[in-house]
Amino acid sequence: MSFPLAANSNAALAGDVSHYVSLLQNQICAALTTLEEQFATANHPAADFSPQSWERDGGGGGEMRVMTNGAVFDKAGVNVSTVWGRFDPRFAAQIPGAESDPSFWAAGISLVLHPRNPFVPAVHMNLRHLITTKAWFGGGADLTPTFVDPVEAAAFHQSMQQACDRNDPTYYPRFKQWCDEYFFLPHRGEARGIGGIFFDYLEEDLAKQFAFVQDVGAAFLDVYPRLVRAKAHQSWTAEDKHQQAIKRGRYIEFNLLYDRGTKFGIETGGNLEAIFVSLPPGAVW
Numbered sequence: 539m540s541f542p543l544a545a546n547s548n549a550a551l552a553g554d555v556s557h558y559v560s561l562l563q564n565q566i567c568a569a570l571t572t573l574e575e576q577f578a579t580a581n582h583p584a585a586d587f588s589p590q591s592w593e594r595d596g597g598g599g600g601e602m603r604v605m606t607n608g609a610v611f612d613k614a615g616v617n618v619s620t621v622w623g624r625f626d627p628r629f630a631a632q633i634p635g636a637e638s639d640p641s642f643w644a645a646g647i648s649l650v651l652h653p654r655n656p657f658v659p660a661v662h663m664n665l666r667h668l669i670t671t672k673a674w675f676g677g678g679a680d681l682t683p684t685f686v687d688p689v690e691a692a693a694f695h696q697s698m699q700q701a702c703d704r705n706d707p708t709y710y711p712r713f714k715q716w717c718d719e720y721f722f723l724p725h726r727g728e729a730r731g732i733g734g735i736f737f738d739y740l741e742e743d744l745a746k747q748f749a750f751v752q753d754v755g756a757a758f759l760d761v762y763p764r765l766v767r768a769k770a771h772q773s774w775t776a777e778d779k780h781q782q783a784i785k786r787g788r789y790i791e792f793n794l795l796y797d798r799g800t801k802f803g804i805e806t807g808g809n810l811e812a813i814f815v816s817l818p819p820g821a822v823w
Contacts (some may be wrong), residue, residue, distance in 0.1 A: 563618045573767070576587070588603070625806065646664060
């Protein structure tokens with residue numbers, strides 16, 4: 539693969555990142571498809587992903603994979619992209635290293651999963667590498683249950699902490715706090731979910747940071763299917779589903795008002811359907 543990069547960037551690492559996010563997309567989609575098959579019924583057969591490739595005007599593109607109305611997931615989106623070009627000058631002023639030179643390159647994976655069962659938590663993960671005149675990694679993973687289960691929350695946080703601790707013992711407390719502060723709806727004074735980890739601008743020793751990002755991806759692949767299997771068989775009422783729809787409304791508010799990934803995708807001319815795949819199929823206020 540070849541693509542324009544800043545002269546001082548590590549082209550080999552960038553290529554490895556672009557390859558990795560596509561590999562992780564395959565692994566995650568396979569795991570979610572297995573869950574669909576495991577919990578399929580006559581009334582709700584297993585859904586499958588519909589892949590859709592896209593190209594970006596200005597450079598690069600990606601692949602959007604979405605499944606809807608499944609046995610386990612009302613909607614699941616797992617997207618990857620590798621894009622490059624030049625930021626709009628207004629937006630460049632907000633990006634480190636782009637103030638004097640608006641050229642950029644970025645690769646990443648982003649997923650949001652909205653389960654059918656209100657007792658199965660929604661989840662988000664994003665892992666990305668961005669290059670301007672600087673280069674860094676960012677991302678994170680967080681859980682958004684409709685009904686908070688302390689055991690479930692502890693399992694998710696333990697998985698994220700283990701991924702952090704394998705790389706730097708200071709990461710988990712820092713990135714957990716960052717996640718708590720970031721995934722917060724100030725206009726409502728409430729957290730979006732039970733948190734996880736969030737990190738950005740990891741620019742020292744990029745090979746080390748790439749190893750950390752891969753550990754986060756592996757942790758997600760381990761923990762989230764376990765959480766789904768623990769709850770997907772559980773029965774629910776119409777009121778439970780209504781509460782899920784209210785929670786989804788909060789999710790929409792955050793993603794449209796505050797989410798960095800949504801803003802970045804729009805400002806860089808990304809695929810709008812891929813950007814908004816994070817939104818649930820239905821919500822109430």
